[in-house]
Amino acid sequence: MFKVHCLNNIAKVGTDRLGANFALTDSIECADAIMVRSASLHDVDFSHNLLAIARAGAGVNNIPLERCAERGIVVFNTPGANANGVKEMVIAGMLLASRDIVGGIEWVDENSDDPNVGKAAEKAKKDFAGTELAGKNLGVIGLGAIGAMVANAGRSLGMHVYGYDPYLSVKYAWSLDRHVRHVNDLKEIWANCDYITIHVPATDKTRGMIGAGEIAAMRDGVVVLNYARDVLVDEIAMSAALQTGHVRRYMTDFANSVTTQMKHAVVTPHLGASTKEAEDNCAIMAADELRDYLENGNITNSVNYGTVDMGPIEGAMRLAAFHLNVPNMIGQITSAVSAEGVNIENMTDKSRGNYAYCMLDLGSEISDQVVQRLACIDGIYRVRAIRK
Ligand code: MLT
Numbered sequence: 316m317f318k319v320h321c322l323n324n325i326a327k328v329g330t331d332r333l334g335a336n337f338a339l340t341d342s343i344e345c346a347d348a349i350m351v352r353s354a355s356l357h358d359v360d361f362s363h364n365l366l367a368i369a370r371a372g373a374g375v376n377n378i379p380l381e382r383c384a385e386r387g388i389v390v391f392n393t394p395g396a397n398a399n400g401v402k403e404m405v406i407a408g409m410l411l412a413s414r415d416i417v418g419g420i421e422w423v424d425e426n427s428d429d430p431n432v433g434k435a436a437e438k439a440k441k442d443f444a445g446t447e448l449a450g451k452n453l454g455v456i457g458l459g460a461i462g463a464m465v466a467n468a469g470r471s472l473g474m475h476v477y478g479y480d481p482y483l484s485v486k487y488a489w490s491l492d493r494h495v496r497h498v499n500d501l502k503e504i505w506a507n508c509d510y511i512t513i514h515v516p517a518t519d520k521t522r523g524m525i526g527a528g529e530i531a532a533m534r535d536g537v538v539v540l541n542y543a544r545d546v547l548v549d550e551i552a553m554s555a556a557l558q559t560g561h562v563r564r565y566m567t568d569f570a571n572s573v574t575t576q577m578k579h580a581v582v583t584p585h586l587g588a589s590t591k592e593a594e595d596n597c598a599i600m601a602a603d604e605l606r607d608y609l610e611n612g613n614i615t616n617s618v619n620y621g622t623v624d625m626g627p628i629e630g631a632m633r634l635a636a637f638h639l640n641v642p643n644m645i646g647q648i649t650s651a652v653s654a655e656g657v658n659i660e661n662m663t664d665k666s667r668g669n670y671a672y673c674m675l676d677l678g679s680e681i682s683d684q685v686v687q688r689l690a691c692i693d694g695i696y697r698v699r700a701i702r703k
Pocket residue numbers: 352353371372373374375397543587588
């Protein structure tokens with residue numbers, strides 16, 4: 316029986332899919348797996364039992380990926396599962412930035428006791444006039460699951476769309492509207508776009524990628540939208556640009572002590588993926604990934620180990636070994652198994668950076684002592700014996 320600890324609320328439609336081999340536990344120390352949304356795991360001491368963490372969402376900056384990788388803890392995320400929710404939030408952000416809808420709603424609220432409110436509204440409405448999206452230039456930085464959907468939505472709204480993504484995958488390239496103009500230099504986005512939206516993960520490389528220099532290179536009156544992560548934007552530089560009016564609006568989903576004090580920023584409390592549909596989709600994908608890994612050893616959508624799929628266990632036993640990505644590890648693993656007279660029916664080994672994962676289907680069982688001997692080989696840091 317595998318024990319799963321849920322940090323944050325994980326939709327029941329997901330946890331229900333774990334099946335009869337699984338039970339939820341309140342104890343993080345006893346858990347074989349953790350399901351998490353945005354709770355930070357950076358200061359959590361992981362017990363040796365912990366085999367996997369599934370993040371119900373895309374961003375994994377709340378998880379210490381390297382520390383997990385070196386201990387053989389596989390970290391999964393759910394790419395694309397909440398993309399539509401975030402896309403819709405970005406569209407709302409563009410509309411809220413262009414029309415003073417919020418100001419108009421507040422005005423009606425303040426004047427709700429006036430018996431002549433209808434007449435007064437006709438006079439007041441000029442104060443809330445805005446601009447339209449159609450015909451404007453939209454720059455999308457990052458054309459993954461969310462960015463590609465935003466780019467296509469921009470096209471549907473009649474916008475001219477510029478897309479930038481040096482790591483564009485074939486899958487998302489195929490999904491893009493053919494009128495999205497793919498640019499290789501961010502300078503083209505800064506120089507041409509009226510709306511700029513960013514959809515990249517927060518990493519050491521992307522931190523602060525919209526800084527003072529980039530903001531200065533943008534068009535006057537630009538709208539910048541950030542529904543990805545706050546650290547991507549230099550918020551001090553953004554505050555200054557909002558003060559001068561060089562940036563017309565900063566739409567951000569990240570409330571903090573800087574953004575809440577910004578003039579002309581519209582700040583929401585990380586609502587991008589807060590829809591029932593997105594929460595259900597993420598929980599389902601996360602549960603399926605965990606189940607296939609814990610029951611079969613297969614790894615799909617991991618952010619710290621490569622993809623491995625040998626299907627459901629069919630043979631007598633499956634062995635999974637986490638090892639350093641250095642010479643002669645596979646040789647040592649297969650020799651140790653062969654020395655027991657056991658046939659290796661199928662095998663795969665995937666490396667990612669310094670770490671690798673080797674999976675073997677065995678023709679007959681090997682004893683727990685042999686499994687323990689394998690785990691003692693220098694460079695092997697976790698071994699799982701997986702049985703049907
Ligand atoms: C994500 O990373 O998936 C979104 O920011 C939503 C979330 O954090 O739950």
